[in-house]
Amino acid sequence: MASLPYADVDFSLRALSSRAEGFGRFSIGGLHGPLYFVTTLAxxxxxxxxxxxxxxxxxxxxxxxxxxxxxxxxxxVSSYKTIDGRGQRVKLTGKGLRLKECEHIIVCNLEFQGGRGHDVDGIQIKPNSRHIWIDRCSLRDYDDGLIDITRQSTDITISRCYFAQHDKTMLIGADPSHVGDRCIRVTIHHCFFDGTRQRQPRLRFGKVHLYNNYTRNWGIYAVCASVESQIYSQCNIYEAGNKKKTFEYYTEKAADREEAKSGFIRSEGDLFLNGAQPCTLTGFSQECMFHPSEFYPHWTMEAASDSLKTILQILTGWQSIHRPEEQAQAVTV
Structure with a gap:
């Protein structure tokens, strides 16, 4: 049977800190601060x-x-915070989280549903935020994106999350005028994109490592690479519904370049089911593509398989788990 990484972190409250894999691995959240107890739904x-x-x-x-x-x-959310939903079932609705010019944030085991209004995302990460880890969250039905990462925000990991009932799921890189987004680096792993229509993710400029995700029944495409972006798709499961095109390439012109360019997707060990078509880019040189090992030494990955698909349907998103014990004192509110 397939297994998921860092399964041991729920034995101790703060064992979660610094256990992210990928680009967000240095996030410590509120490791060195006291406990703060949320006692009201106000x-x-x-x-x-x-x-x-x-x-x-x-x-x-x-x-x-x-x-x-x-x-x-x-x-x-200000810097050095862990928002830890283990032990309860907490849903955020109406609007979402904004991670603006902050660092070292961990968000774990929350639900996001029903965000309304122009430019309302479930989790909006911009500008200049870094060392972010979003783990085991369920996100659905927002008027804009579920997670947007733009304006030079980087070193971010999205893991074991569940995405559903949505159109433009995850935008990474704002638009072709924001050339500073070349610094963006994001890891997305062990997530389940369940019938979301597009942008799983859509990327401009930056680097994204996708591994051991399950994406099914998309409405336009699964993954999109646009202007100068690099997506390393490794051991993911892509299961098509009516739309078979897995990878899309959009050509755009960076504000500081004369020539319009697409992005690149390298597929390695991916499993394509129900007629899913990889649609790899012709004339693509592998020399243009980053490799994750250039940035982090290891990650917990296995071959794409039926057993992985099964476990990702069960153990992604909000989980009914106990909050681990903690000896620290709470702050007075």
Whole structure:
């Protein structure tokens, strides 16, 4: 049977810190801060999630309540925070999280559903944010993206998340005018894209490593590479529905270049099911493509298989798991 990485982190609360794989592996979240207990589902005020996220000191945020938090505006998260939903079932709706000019953020075991309004994403990472890890979250039904990573935000890992009931799932790289997005580096692994229509992800400029993800029944394409981007697709499962094109290439012109260019996708060990068509780019030189080993020494990966597909349908997204024990004192709110 297939297995998932870092299965041991739930034995101790802060064992989660620094256990990300890939580009976001250095994220420590609120490792060196006290516990902050969310004791209310209110949008703001004492004991609220918003109150904890705005505090400037490192915090490990945990929940004493389950239920839905309706956000009337984006919830901005300051640096060195862990938002740890283990032990409860907490859903964010109305708006989403905004990670703006921050670093060392871990978001684990939350649900995001029903975000409304122009430019409303489930998790919006921009600008200039880094060392981010989004783990075991369920995201669906937002008016814009589920996760957007733009404006020179980098060193990010998205892992074991579940995506459903959505159109433009994940945009990485804002538009061809933002040439600073060449610095973007993102790892996406062990995620389940369940019938989302497109952008699993769509990338401009940056580098993305995809491995051991399961994407099925997309509506336009599974993965898109645009202007100068590099996507390393490794041991993923792509199962087509009515639309068979797995990889798409859009040609755009960077603001500081004369010639319009597409991006590149390298597929290695991927499993294509139900007539899924890889649509590899002709004339592509492998010398243009980065290799993950240039940036991190190891990652937990196995061959794409039926057993991997089965376990990704069960163990992605929000999980009903206990919150591990912790001896630290809570902050006063």
């Amino acid at each position: 949008d703001d005020g004492p004991g609220s999630l918003r109150e904890g996220c705005r505090k400037q000191e490192p915090l490990w945020i945990v929940f004493e309540v389950s239920g839905t938090i309706h956000l009337s505006s984006y919830l901005s």
